[in-house]
Amino acid sequence: MYRKSYIDIYLKNGFEFDEAKNEVDFALDTLFNFTYKDYMLDKQLENWQISKLIKVITERVTTRRPIQQIIGQAYFYGHKFFVNEYTLVPRPETELLVSASLELIKNIPTPKVLDIGTGTGCIPLTIAMENQTAYIASVDISPEAIETAKKNALFHNVLTNVKFFNSDLFENVQDKYNLIVSNPPYIPPQEKENLQIEVRDFDPPTALFTKDEAGVEFYKKIILKAKDYLLENGYIAFELGINQANLVKEMLEMNNYADINIIKDYNSIERIITARTNC
Ligand SMILES: C[S@@+](CC[C@H](N)C(=O)[O-])C[C@H]1O[C@@H](n2cnc3c(N)ncnc32)[C@H](O)[C@@H]1O
Structure with a gap:
């Protein structure tokens, strides 16, 4: 054939x-x-x-199961990652979050990064492969996602600079970081029926949905606590859902963040937001 x-x-x-x-x-x-x-x-x-x-x-x-889940692999930033039913299939938009993160830490000699909601580990592992001086802690609420991320770390031989552990947001985080990066769940529950079957029926629900109708509960929770975990002049970098940029920008402003920057994706959607602590 x-x-x-x-x-x-x-x-x-x-x-x-x-x-x-x-x-x-x-x-x-x-x-x-x-x-x-x-x-x-x-x-x-x-x-x-x-x-x-x-x-x-x-x-x-x-x-209609995504082909990446059937085969068990996906590409992200030119690298192969193992995926399964417990992990979100990495999206091209998230590569922009990685590029923005790399830019934020490029002048810091040994940057410390915290990734919240790591899934396959595509964000921390790519940062580690692109910036060999970075140390990255990565958390996820899903033990199965953490196991998958560790398998990916082993595959890419990035074991010394990236640590993975279970945590509900900051619950088990103790250190302070130069950058907190996150692609959190951001789909409001009422949007479920409008999603593609591939996403609605096969991506893990804990990776997709929030409880609030604006889909911003994770940004709010992270922003409220982030300063306790950021070093001086530390950065925050989020991937955003559609029409969430203004709401998240307001939250950052209310919490006294500076240098707020919004980056559009390939479809001109405001997809990434970054900011710096104002102290
Ligand atoms: C949108 S997925 C992002 C996965 C991966 N970072 C990526 O970009 O492909 C969100 C991730 O957050 C995790 N998550 C959901 N609630 C969480 C919580 N309360 N604390 C930590 N992680 C959480 C999910 O298990 C999922 O892996």
Whole structure:
């Protein structure tokens, strides 16, 4: 079977061409290490590979489970991460949060970073791979997410500079940091029915939903306590949901933060907010 035949399975099940093509290429890469040249020359698969690929694609198109969860891997900032039903599939928007964080700490000789709600560990591990002087503590309320993040740390051989532990926000955090970064849950509960099936039925609910109708309860809780955990002139960096930038900006202003900066994503949505403690 040629690559086009696998794309056709998606198309027959109502998927768009671009998504179909990207997912077939992703599957060929992650399952069988296909290279760009292999795609271009339409390299043929062995029988066991055909069976495996058809099984994966059939599960994808019939259940709508994200292909990254079916295969168990995702790409983030050019690196591979293990994912599963306990971890959010890392999103391209979150790469902007990592870039903003790296920028904030670039002139600090040995920056200390706290990541709240680590999931796969994609944020702290990428920061550690890009800035070898950084020390990062990462927390999550989900023990399964922490186990997955540790597996990713082992895979990337980033074990000395990143520590993972269970904590409900700051509950088990003791130290002080130059930067607190977080991509917290930010989807209001009433939005659940409007979500894509892939997100609504397969991303872990603790990674997605807040209890309040504006989706900002985690920002509020983190901002209220952050100063107890930030070093002098420490920074805060959040990923934001749609239409949350102004609310979070107001919270930061009310809590006397300075240098507030909002960054838009690829769709011109205000997606990242950063600020500095004013002391
Ligand atoms: C939107 S996901 C982000 C995951 C990952 N950082 C990423 O960007 O892909 C939010 C994460 O926060 C975690 N979380 C939810 N409530 C929490 C809490 N009270 N304390 C710590 N982590 C929490 C979830 O388990 C989930 O892993």
